[in-house]
Amino acid sequence: MSSPPLTCHAIAALPLVHTGDDLGALLVEAIQTAGIRLAAYDVVAVCQKVVSKAEGRIVELGSVTPSAFALRVAESTGKDPRIVEVILRESTRIVKMASGHLICETGPGWVCANAGIDESNAERPDSVTLLPRDADASAKALQARFSTDAGGAPIGVVITDTFGRPWREGLVDVALGVAGIGAVLDYRGATDMGGRTLHHTVLALADAIAAAAGLLMVKGAGIPAVVVRGVSWERTTGRGRDLVRPAALDLFR
């Protein structure tokens, strides 16, 4: 082989995560169980759901009283009014509401279905999971733990979730928060193979890592984390929240 391949290792052996659990410690153990020793420039992609559970970002539906508006939206969408209420509480803006779907803006500007609220919580059926409040902070806490485990080596963390997107069919995994690794690789000012200056070339590297990890985190597989090895991310910059494109600069809408 001319160069070592990029590898993605599924981390399967994580116990069910509960509020207050030390997710970093659980993941370190699960990574060891998978036979992996974290090394410099490894990136650990962790799905949002286990992060939210550990952080207690769970709402018991029994505690939710739907507003008048939530009741009306529930009727028109066929959704549980309590879930609609939670979606509205998490939203800063409704992007679109049609055909039984709610596309919302939430967190630092994430645009996603149902404000990212997840109804599939096997062990607590009458509850829903919210997105982390600050996914960059969530990543930072895990990153410190992994880096310590790796003897101080630079380790990246990407918190991922599965989003729909405009123009294109189907869901892909994207990055909500990052630590260690930056969110983007900025090539502006660099030159291509022909010596031409590259303009407007900012790669969303953390999103690409999330998508790669997502290939192993497919629904039903029970894979909450993936160790991605072999990505050149030394020159990445920015936080997960920087992946949200400001409206004024978004020509793609």
Next chain:
Amino acid sequence: MSSPPLTCHAIAALPLVHTGDDLGALLVEAIQTAGIRLAAYDVVAVCQKVVSKAEGRIVELGSVTPSAFALRVAESTGKDPRIVEVILRESTRIVKMASGHLICETGPGWVCANAGIDESNAERPDSVTLLPRDADASAKALQARFSTDAGGAPIGVVITDTFGRPWREGLVDVALGVAGIGAVLDYRGATDMGGRTLHHTVLALADAIAAAAGLLMVKGAGIPAVVVRGVSWERTTGRGRDLVRPAALDLFR
């Protein structure tokens, strides 16, 4: 290790590609040079640029006479009027035109900057590369070649390009065309770990593969293809053009 990792091998040793070249043969040779023997369920991600070059999807700018509209757009955007003319010829619709940028709809409905036209052609500086006319057909031709090389084993091909997207900063690689492998993994009707039926869960697997391959195809690296091994794609369906979401069903716009 509990399960074999997903791996992405960069295929570097491709000569400069010219119109009429047998790209499949060149790639088979480059894959062998990289020390890889294609095996069942490998996916070869191939960047659009070498496909377009082999297919002669190149326009010499000297042959282009800009229309009155192209001249006006060139003035307002600061672009070469001949390139604007080529962009307009490739576009079915201008999605947005602002701040020196042209976001266009082209091909089967791809929404991308400059109709996907690529100006960085090192060996022919006064020319631009267009997107393949039918990227699924391009993929099909390569797929047949790779499958033969692998003794008839199922091999997937994904033709990739680097697109910007709404809502989120930065570029990611997406799939334009597929063969062997389907574009999406459709989980509708399947159940989650808690036995709950999964609704609206269609994963854009080919886009995720493109994004993963893109981690090795970063600008300036000169990597036109990546062999992705370890993706479960037996149940994927659909062509690359099916990744274009019909406007009437696109709540994310």
